[in-house]
Amino acid sequence: MELNICHLYPDILNLYGDQGNVLCLRQRLRWRGIEANVTGVSIGQTLHAADYDLFFIGGGQDFEQEVLLADLAGAKTAELKSAIEDGKPFLAICGGYQMLGAYYETWDGKKCGFTGALDLYTVGQKERMIGNYLFTCDDLNGAAIVGFENHSGRTYLGSRVRPMGRVLYGSGNNGKDGTEGVRYQNVFGTYSHGCLLPKNPQLADLLLRTALERKYGAAQLTPLDDTLEQRAHDYMEQRLRRAIKA
């Protein structure tokens, strides 16, 4: 068995640890004897979405994100949309998450058009929402996800998508409505750096299982020894739950 993973704009959308998510997916496949082929697709390269089983998009610095907007429009956007509607699993973090939405409006009123693949939009503000945070994940029966958010954009979800879960500690999508992230088809979008997947291995396995099931029908993932993963997760969960009480 093998999975073909597409890492979009790995040289640009690589802010603070997001590439660790790809490493995590790759290792969790290899430890189970499943081949993982990771392909970076960046500016000027054609995206053939049909070649891939799973997509990862990270976040970037504002300066670099502006570099790729023109490249993202057109053919790449069309490919991404069809892959999403086709039910391929996606994980998109922060800037990558925002780009799957309709647009980003800066705090001083400038509007940048994005892919419009998902029914959501983002409005920038001056103050950033920064810190460790904790939220539930509906697809994992409400299990708590630990992460670190650092964003100035407030994201608002439309009626055609649902959030990934509810914020237990921190700001989440917009600091107001208590939601965090987005779910649509098999797309997971979130503000969580951290890096996200290694400390939340259930989420990593959910993405992998979805991709394998789509490709091979039924898929059984051999359980891994997640002692270290669980320790890292539990340390932060407990610390943040204490902070909620305080």
Add this chain to the structure above:
Amino acid sequence: MIAVAACKLARFGLRLLGRGGTDFPGRIALKLCPDLLGRLAKDVTVVIVTGTNGKTTTSRMLEQAVADAGISYLANRSGANLLSGVTAEFCAASTLGGKCRHPFALIEADEAAFKAISTFVDAKAIVVTNVFRDQLDRYGEVTHTLDNIRIGISHSPHATLCLNADDSLVSSLADEMSNPVIFYGVNVPIYASQVTEVSDAPYCIRCKHEYVYAHITYGHLGSFRCPHCGYARHTPQVAVTQVFSTDESGSHVMFHTDGGDFDTQINLPGGYNIYNACATMAMGQAIGLDPAVTSRALGHFSCGFGRMEKFEINGHSLRMILIKNPAGCNQVLNFVTAAREPVLFVACLNDRQQDGRDVSWIWDVDFERLTAMGDRLAAIYTSGERAEDMALRFHYAGVPAEKLRIYKDYGQLLDAVLAQDKPVYLMPTYTAMLGLREKISKTYGFKDFWE
């Protein structure tokens, strides 16, 4: 000058309690007299070292050169590089009447503090070491860091700028500024083999097209050129023209300066310290030091405080190397992975404000290099508040479980370190380093281990 007295008193009080620290006394002084620094620094020749990585090392190198040149100076130390810390250092070096005892001051300031400090002092020279991604929760993006430095420079119209020609971000600071500039750089590659790393500045700061490089020394540093708009590396006036060797004990290089060429020993290992030495040579030229004196100073300065610092506990040899961001940590790995004998690595990760509250950066470090050491990697111990995250990173880097241990408690960690016989590399983040030092000095009676 009540503020000076209050600051001195608070500092004395802290020392009586056996504590270091300059931040608190400085804050008291600033409450009492907000422009105290400006008053104390009025007749002092001030030079400032700023940038992301290498500030402390460059400052210590420069300090040695200044001392060897026979200049009486004050310098801020112990990471006292915020406005409050710098003010406290000036208070300590001033009379109660508010007169500074030294004609010369060497200030190390982080990018944000530089912006504040430069409103009070009229610097004679400023060196900018480099700009890398660092603690994004605190400093934001690299362009934001660069903006802070640009504002600081705009407050310093009389300063000669010593800019890293190899850093496309730093050298862009020369644009739109009328200050005299000395560019410095490394004309040749430093490493035979390098870690794989993410570039923090792949796209042209002026026109957003991708740079091409004739050579890369590390990170985004090197001989860059934008094929679209023509923005390119400036020819450095102060340059490393040859790297003869770089090993465990230090580096041997050739410097070219306006005052001639200098065959120089740098007594601190690590290729990145060649840049710090080069920055020092540039600064020496800016303030008129004899380049031969500066060159010799590089061979016998001492750095300490977690910058490749060597010490022994009960016959065990330890080296402490501060880590704080991907670029710096990757350079540390370039050095430590060159070890010939099996070594023990200890990584201590904290997530307080001075460390950076976001620990995601460890996933951008090429720790896979440690796994590739094979038998030369005896074991890795992790500690600190985020010890589990650190261990997880090594786990995903492919370090076998039997080589990986977590010790949350510094006492247990040190016991385990001393119970084995391999040379040790301690790699803590800033507050973890303070905690470790405190534990070591209390347990093993190290005097002056706190600076």
